[in-house]
Amino acid sequence: MVQYHEPTAAKGQCGDEIEVTATFTTTVAPALPLQEHRMPLSNLDLILPPIDVGVFFCYVAADAAAVSTLKAALAKVLVAYYPLAGEVVANAAGEAELLCSGRGVDFAEAAADGLELREVRVGLPDESVEKLVPRKKAGVMSVQVTKFRCGGAVVGCTFDHRICDAYSFNMFLVAWAAAARGAPAPPSPSFNRSLLAPSIPPPSCTAGTLADRLFVPVSRVPPPTGAPPAAVNRIYHVAAADVAALQASAGPGRTKLESFTAHLWRLYARAFTAHSCSMGVVVDGRGRVSPDGAMKPYFGNVLIIPYGVMGASELRGMALADVAEDVHRWVAEAATGEHFGELVDWVEAQRPEPTVARAYLGVGDGEGEGAGVACVVSSGMRLPVGEVDFGWGVPAFASYHFPWPGGAGYVMPMPSARGGGDWVVYVHAAPELVEVMEEEPTMFRAPEI
Known part of the structure; x- marks a missing residue:
C-alpha cells in the first residue's frame, strides 16, 4: 500500500529547515508461513515497561537497489526471528505476551532530498534523529530507510523492549546484514524460556x-x-x-x-x-x-x-x-x-x-x-x-x-x-x-x- 505524508521538518548543519518525507510504507512479512501461536514472556521480560528502543545506522553511499535489498533480506531473516514479526497482546491475567502471528514489520521509505548526510546534526537528535528513527505504531518492530541527496542513507529501527534487549536485537541486526550481503547466516536464535523458569516449588518468601x-x-x-x-x-x-x-x-x-x-x-x-x-x-x-x-x-x-x-x-x-x-x-x-x-x-x-x-x-x-x-x-x-x-x-x-x-x-x-x-x-x-x-x-x- 502507498501512503503519502506531510513532510516533517528537521534542521541541517547550518540551521536551515529541511524536509524528511515518508513516501511509501508497506509491511514486510516473513518469507515463509508461520503457524500462529502465543509465546509467554519470561519473568525477566515482564520487568520491562512498554517502551520502545531505537537504533540507526548512517551509510555514505547506499546503492540504487538498497531498499529492495533490505526488504528481501528482512523477509528472509524474519523466518528465524519471527517474534519481531508478531504482536504484543494480553493474556487472561492481563500480562503481556507475544502473539507470533507473522503480521510482519512496518517498513517506511523516506527522502531528505534537500540535505546531504554529512550535514545532519546527529548530536542534536531532537532536531535530526527524531525524523530518521520510526515511531512504532503496531507490532513489535518498525523500520525506516531515509535516502539523502548525496546518495547516502540512514536505516532506523524501533523495537519493543519487552520482547528483547539490545543483545538480542544485535543478533538480529547481524543476521539481517548477512542476508542482505548474501553471506552465510549466523547461528539461529533460541527462544527456550525454560532457561529462565522459576524454581519448583517456588520459595515461600522473597x-x-x-x-x-x-x-x-x-x-x-x-x-x-x-x-x-x-x-x-x-x-x-x-x-x-x-x-x-x-x-x-x-x-x-x-x-x-x-x-x-x-x-x-x-x-x-x-x-x-x-x-x-x-x-x-x-x-x-x-x-x-x-x-x-x-x-x-x-x-x-x-x-x-x-x-x-x-x-x-x-x-x-x-x-x-x-x-x-x-x-x-x-x-x-x-x-x-x-x-x-x-x-x-x-x-x-x-x-x-x-x-x-x-x-x-x-x-x-x-x-x-x-x-x-x-x-x-x-x-x-x-x-x-x-x-x-x-x-x-x-x-x-x-x-x-x-x-x-x-x-x-x-x-x-x-x-x-x-x-x-x-x-x-x-x-x-x-x-x-x-x-x-x-x-x-x-x-x-x-x-x-
Missing part, C-alpha cells in the same frame, strides 16, 4: 532479597506529582584517550563502564546540588546464568539494574576512585547467576502485578538531601557497528535513540563507527545535567558523520 531491594510492585510506587521533569537528548563523541584517562583515575580493576558511570554520577551531583542522586547500571546476565554459554543465542531480556544512592554533597566530596569503588560494589553484588535466579522467583511471586526497577524512581538518602534524581547507564558496547554492512560498506555513524517517557535519565555509551576505542554516548537527561556535561572542556564533543 521479601528482603536483593531482588526485593532492586524492584518494587507498581502498586507500591507513589503516584507522580506534577508534570514530568523536562529532558533533552544529545549524542556525543568521546575520544579513546578520555575514556582511558577516566579508567586510570578510577583505580586498578575498574572497567571502562564503571569508571564512566562514576564520573557521570559526580556530574549529577554538580548539576543537582541539593538533591540525592540515584545511579543505576544495566547488567546483562547471559554469562552469569549459564557460564557454559547455553544462553549465548538466547533472544529475550536477561537484564538486572542494580543501583546506588548518595547525596549530592557527599558525592562532590569524593574522589573518582572512591565513587567507582562504590559502583563496582553494587554491580558485582547483583551480577551473579544466583541473583538472576532470585529475580526470576521474585517476579513469579508478584505476578500478575507488574513491577518496576527502583533505579528508575529516584529516592532520597534520608539525610536531608532534597528530592532524588535518577539515571540509568546501559552499555551499548556490544553494538556490532562493523557487522551491520548491508552490502554498502560499514556505517559511517551509528547510535541508539531512547527518548523514553520516564523521569529518570538514560545514558548509553557504545563504540564509535570510527573505531580506535572512541565512544558514541547517547544521553536522555535533564537539561541541568547536559549543561554540566557540555561545560567540560574536552570530553563530550559534538559528533560528525
Whole structure:
C-alpha cells in the first residue's frame, strides 16, 4: 500500500529547515508461513515497561537497489526471528505476551532530498534523529530507510523492549546484514524460556532479597506529582584517550563502564546540588546464568539494574576512585547467576502485578538531601557497528535513540563507527545535567558523520 505524508521538518548543519518525507510504507512479512501461536514472556521480560528502543545506522553511499535489498533480506531473516514479526497482546491475567502471528514489520521509505548526510546534526537528535528513527505504531518492530541527496542513507529501527534487549536485537541486526550481503547466516536464535523458569516449588518468601531491594510492585510506587521533569537528548563523541584517562583515575580493576558511570554520577551531583542522586547500571546476565554459554543465542531480556544512592554533597566530596569503588560494589553484588535466579522467583511471586526497577524512581538518602534524581547507564558496547554492512560498506555513524517517557535519565555509551576505542554516548537527561556535561572542556564533543 502507498501512503503519502506531510513532510516533517528537521534542521541541517547550518540551521536551515529541511524536509524528511515518508513516501511509501508497506509491511514486510516473513518469507515463509508461520503457524500462529502465543509465546509467554519470561519473568525477566515482564520487568520491562512498554517502551520502545531505537537504533540507526548512517551509510555514505547506499546503492540504487538498497531498499529492495533490505526488504528481501528482512523477509528472509524474519523466518528465524519471527517474534519481531508478531504482536504484543494480553493474556487472561492481563500480562503481556507475544502473539507470533507473522503480521510482519512496518517498513517506511523516506527522502531528505534537500540535505546531504554529512550535514545532519546527529548530536542534536531532537532536531535530526527524531525524523530518521520510526515511531512504532503496531507490532513489535518498525523500520525506516531515509535516502539523502548525496546518495547516502540512514536505516532506523524501533523495537519493543519487552520482547528483547539490545543483545538480542544485535543478533538480529547481524543476521539481517548477512542476508542482505548474501553471506552465510549466523547461528539461529533460541527462544527456550525454560532457561529462565522459576524454581519448583517456588520459595515461600522473597521479601528482603536483593531482588526485593532492586524492584518494587507498581502498586507500591507513589503516584507522580506534577508534570514530568523536562529532558533533552544529545549524542556525543568521546575520544579513546578520555575514556582511558577516566579508567586510570578510577583505580586498578575498574572497567571502562564503571569508571564512566562514576564520573557521570559526580556530574549529577554538580548539576543537582541539593538533591540525592540515584545511579543505576544495566547488567546483562547471559554469562552469569549459564557460564557454559547455553544462553549465548538466547533472544529475550536477561537484564538486572542494580543501583546506588548518595547525596549530592557527599558525592562532590569524593574522589573518582572512591565513587567507582562504590559502583563496582553494587554491580558485582547483583551480577551473579544466583541473583538472576532470585529475580526470576521474585517476579513469579508478584505476578500478575507488574513491577518496576527502583533505579528508575529516584529516592532520597534520608539525610536531608532534597528530592532524588535518577539515571540509568546501559552499555551499548556490544553494538556490532562493523557487522551491520548491508552490502554498502560499514556505517559511517551509528547510535541508539531512547527518548523514553520516564523521569529518570538514560545514558548509553557504545563504540564509535570510527573505531580506535572512541565512544558514541547517547544521553536522555535533564537539561541541568547536559549543561554540566557540555561545560567540560574536552570530553563530550559534538559528533560528525
